[in-house]
Amino acid sequence: xxxxxxxxxxxxxxxxxxxxxxxxxxxxxxxxxxxxxxxxxxxxxxxxxxxxxxxxxxxxxxxxxxxxxxxxxxxxxxxxxxxxxxxxxxxxxxxxxxxxxxxxxxxxxxxxxxxxxxxxxxxxxxxxxxxxxxxxxxxxxxxxxxxxxxxxxxxxxxxxxxxxxxxxxxxxxxxxxxxxxxxxxxxxxxxxxxxxxxxxxxxxxxxxxxxxxxxxxxxxxxxxxxxxxxxxxxxxxxxxxxxxxxxxxxxxxxxxxxxxxxxxxxxxxxxxxxxxxxxxxxxxxxxxxxxxxxxxxxxxxxxxxxxxxxxxxxxxxxxxxxxxxxxxxxxxxx
Ligand code: BTN
Numbered sequence: 001x002x003x004x005x006x007x008x009x010x011x012x013x014x015x016x017x018x019x020x021x022x023x024x025x026x027x028x029x030x031x032x033x034x035x036x037x038x039x040x041x042x043x044x045x046x047x048x049x050x051x052x053x054x055x056x057x058x059x060x061x062x063x064x065x066x067x068x069x070x071x072x073x074x075x076x077x078x079x080x081x082x083x084x085x086x087x088x089x090x091x092x093x094x095x096x097x098x099x100x101x102x103x104x105x106x107x108x109x110x111x112x113x114x115x116x117x118x119x120x121x122x123x124x125x126x127x128x129x130x131x132x133x134x135x136x137x138x139x140x141x142x143x144x145x146x147x148x149x150x151x152x153x154x155x156x157x158x159x160x161x162x163x164x165x166x167x168x169x170x171x172x173x174x175x176x177x178x179x180x181x182x183x184x185x186x187x188x189x190x191x192x193x194x195x196x197x198x199x200x201x202x203x204x205x206x207x208x209x210x211x212x213x214x215x216x217x218x219x220x221x222x223x224x225x226x227x228x229x230x231x232x233x234x235x236x237x238x239x240x241x242x243x244x245x246x247x248x249x250x251x252x253x254x255x256x257x258x259x260x261x262x263x264x265x266x267x268x269x270x271x272x273x274x275x276x277x278x279x280x281x282x283x284x285x286x287x288x289x290x291x292x293x294x295x296x297x298x299x300x301x302x303x304x305x306x307x308x309x310x311x312x313x314x315x316x317x318x319x320x321x322x323x324x325x326x327x328x329x330x331x332x333x334x
Contacts, residue, residue: 004045005075005078007032007034007042008042008046008075009075009078009082011028011032011039011042011043011046012051012075012076012079013082014027014028014031015028015061015062015063016063016066016079018063019063019064020062020064021062022056022059022060022061023060023063024059025039025059026060027060028061043055046073046075049071049073049074049075049076050069050070050071051063051066051073051076052064052069067246067249068246069246070138070220070244070246070247071248072092072118072120072247072248073092073248074091074092077090077092077118077248077251077252078090080248080252081251081255084256084259085259085263086113086114086255086262087114087116087255087258087259088114090115090117090118091106091115091116091117092118092119093117093118093119093120094119095119095120095121095122095123095137096119096122096123097122097123098122098124098125098126098144099117099118099119099142099143099144099214100198100200101124102119103117103144103145103146103214104200104212106146107146107202107209107210111146112148113147113148113149113210114145114146114147115146116144116255117143117144117145117146118141118142118143118144119142120137120138120142121135121137121138122142123135125142125216126198126214127196128198129327133196133216134230135216136221139218139219139220139221139225139236140216140218140219140221141215141217141219141247141250141251142214142215143214144212144213144214144215145212145213145215145258146210146211146212147159147210147213147262148208148209148210148211149208149211149262149266150207151208151211151265152203152207152208153201153203153204153207153208154309155208155272155309156199156201156211157184157310157311157324157325158265158272158276158309158310159199159211159213159265160184160185160198160199160213160310161184161185161276161279161310162258162261162262162264162279163197163215163258164181164184164185164187164283165181165257165275165278165279165282166258166261167179167187167195167197167254168187168282169257171187171237174250174253175237175241175245175250176241177189177237178240179194181282181283181284181285182284182285182330183312183328184310184312187217189235189240190240191330192234193218193234193235194217194234194235195215195218196215197213197214197215197216198214199211199212199213199214200212200214215254217250217254218234218235218236218237218239219236219237219238219250220238220244220245220247221236221238222238222239223239264278276306279306279310280306283306285312285328285330286303286305286306287302287303287304288303289301289302289331290302290314290329290330290331291329292312292314292323292326292327292328292329293326293327294323294326299314299316299321300331301314301315301317302314302315303328304320309324311324312326312328
C-alpha cells in the first residue's frame with residue numbers, strides 16, 4: 001500500500017512536470033520500472049482521486065488543470081506539500097466525524113509532528129466552546145494538523161494565533177479576499193466569519209505532548225448552502241470573490257505560511273516575541289472598542305494588546321483586564 005502511494009506520487013510528479021502535454025507511456029513505465037498494465041492501473045487510481053488525466057491512444061497521457069482542480073486528491077496534496085519542511089504528509093478521508101478526533105488518534109499512536117488530516121465532509125465538525133462547525137460535503141476545507149511544539153501547556157493559544165495570521169495573510173495576499181483577524185483567531189470577511197480555528201492539546205504541567213490545530217475555511221460554499229441565520233454571520237471565499245477556489249492549492253498556500261510562522265514561534269531566540277509582534281500587526285481587534293463575553297459575563301472596553309501567552313488585554317473603565325478565552329465582538333463607534 002505504501003509502495004502504491006509512493007508510485008502514485010512519482011507518477012503524478014512526472015505528469016505534473018509536463019502539465020497539459022503528452023507524456024509517453026514509456027517515460028512512465030521506465031521511470032517507475034513498471035509494466036504498462038501496472039502504470040495504467042495507477043493512472044486509474046489517480047483518476048479515481050478526481051484528477052483529470054487524458055489518454056492519447058498509442059502515445060501516452062496528459063494531466064490537465066492540476067492547479068484548478070477541486071478534487072481533494074490525497075496524492076495531489078502530498079505532491080503540493082512535498083517541499084514543505086513541516087507539513088509533508090496528509091491523510092485524506094472522504095468523510096469523518098471530525099478531523100480533530102482522527103488527528104488525536106494519530107497523536108496517541110506516536111505519529112510524528114507535521115501530519116495533516118483532511119476530509120471532504122465532517123458529520124460532527126467541532127467549533128470553539130463546544131459549538132458545532134457546519135461542514136457540508138465537497139465545498140470547504142476542513143483539516144487538523146498534529147504538532148508537537150516545544151511549548152508549555154499555557155502557550156497553546158500561540159498556535160491559534162499563528163494559524164490565524166497564516167490564514168489571514170493567505171486570503172489577502174494570494175486570493176485578494178478582504179480578511180480581518182479577530183482575536184484570538186477568527187478570520188472574518190466583511191464582518192462575517194470565513195474561517196474558524198481550534199487548537200486542543202494534551203500534556204503535563206511542563207510540556208505539551210501534542211497539539212492539534214484544526215482549521216475550517218469556508219471556501220466554495222454558496223449563500224444557498226447557508227441557513228437564514230448563518231447568512232447573517234458567515235461567508236465564504238466564493239461569496240466574497242464570486243469564483244470557485246481550488247481547495248488543494250489553498251491548503252498548500254495556508255501551509256506554506258503556517259510552517260514559516262511555526263519556525264518563527266519555535267525559534268529559541270525570542271521566537272514567541274517575534275510571533276507576537278507579527279500578530280499585533282495583523283490582529284484587527286487591537287485598538288478597537290470591543291464587547292467581550294466570558295462565562296455569561298459581558299464587558300465593554302478598548303482592546304489594547306495581547307499578553308505573552310496571547311490573552312487579550314482590554315481597558316475597561318480605566319482598568320486593564322486580561323482575557324485568556326472569550327468571545328469578542330468588534331464595536332463600531334458612532
Ligand atoms: C471555531 O469555532 O471558530 C473553530 C472551528 C474549527 C473548525 C475546524 S474544521 C476542521 C477541524 N475539525 C473540527 O471538527 N473542527 C476543526
